[in-house]
Amino acid sequence: MKIMKYTTIKDIAKELDISKSTVSRALSGDSNVSKETREKVVALANKMGYKRNDIAANLRMQQSKTVGIIVPEMVTPFFMYVIMSAQKVLDEQGFKVIITQSHEDPQAESYNLKLMENYRVDGIIMSVCHSDINLKEYFRLQEEGIPIVFFDRVPSKIHACKVIVNDYVKSMLMMEHLIRSGRKRILHLAGPARIPNTEERKKAYKDSLAKFKIPFDPELLIEGENERSEGERVIRDFLRKKIPFDAIFSFGETLSIGALSYIQSQGIKVPEEIAICGFSGTYLSTIVTPQLTAIQQPFEKMGRVSAEQIIKKINDPESSCETIILDAEIVIRQST
Known part of the structure; x- marks a missing residue:
């Protein structure tokens, strides 16, 4: 050959x-x-x-003109929207992009970080799949001169550029919406404990109940994977056990959709009997009936700002690291 x-x-x-x-x-x-x-x-x-040979030419100038993007998954549209927005900015500035996903596996994430290092990327934009496991890797890459910008899911124990929304405040406001509309038995479908955002949303859930003097019932807080099948499973179990609830606040919209699907299959009316809402708010929230109330994250702005931050750190490694908090919008739809 x-x-x-x-x-x-x-x-x-x-x-x-x-x-x-x-x-x-x-x-x-x-x-x-x-x-x-x-x-x-x-x-x-x-x-x-x-x-x-652009790679050889760039390396002679001590740059690869390449940025790595690492996300936990690409099943839900949220991360794809962020990637597309970031890539547009990077393309305009002459950067090539390497995209990988960790499949919610810290070991795979570690492999992806080493891959980016081997390809001599100038910087990394990433959303973590675990709060702590790969902290040493993040620190090591920073020490070697590879800046990292974290977005959405960000580790708290590292000084770096971060782009987030205020999970706690927005979750409080969503819970207040449910409570003021008369809901008292609110089920929280929380994300897995390994994800940083999970704790913020759980805290907001508990604090909202306390604010309105509604007793916290541990039975109504369930941690699980952010998957449609998980939403279906939890609701199926609750209905079998006849545990009463009149609303659902979920970690993500795939959980919301799974819950909605099973509730409707049992002939239960939404929102008359059970209201449903959650985070993310991509187009998935609008292609079901009834459409889902959601905390809509500014994914396009998140991608753009993350790209701008990594370009800033590449061009000026001594520039300050910021935590940029973007505003998310609570979109009230028929499900509540």
Whole structure:
């Protein structure tokens, strides 16, 4: 089998019997190289299918012009929206993008971090799948001069640029909406404990109940994976055990959709008998009936700001690290 070989400056120089530096200068349009030589070099380069090696050129300037993006999953639209927005900004600034997902697995996340390091990325934008497990890796990469911008799910025990929404405040406001609409037995479908946002939303849930002097019932707080099947399972178990509840506040919209699906399959009316709401608020919240009330995160702005922050740190490693808190919007729909 014939192995493909990329044409190099060396190949062109050998063919024309001139130096590699002359070929390089001719290809860059250097006027110190004669017009005749420039034309010969360009013509032969086109004929031989020469393509400029951007990676080698960038590394000579101590930059790869590449940014890595690591997300926990790409099943829900939220992370895809953030990636697309960040990539648009990075493309405009001449950066290439490497995208990986950890599949909610810290070991896979660690592998992805090493992959980014091996590809000599200039910086990393990421959302973590666990609060603590890979902290040493984050610190090590920072010490080696690779800046990291964390978004949405951010570790608290590291000084770095972070782009978030105020989970606690928005969760409090959503709970207040449910309580003021007459709901007293609110089920909280919490995310897994390993995710930083889970604790903020749980705290808001408990504090809201306390504010309105509603007793906290441990039976009504369930931790689980942010998956549709989990929402279905929890509601199925609650209905079988005949544990009363009149509203659901969920960690994410896939949980909300799973809960809604099973509730409706049992002939229970939403929102008349049970109200449902949760975080994220992508288009998924609008393609079900009734449409879901949601804390809509500004995913496009989150991607843009994260990209701007990593570019700032790449261009000026000594620039300050900020925690940027974006405003999320509570969108009231038919489900509450």
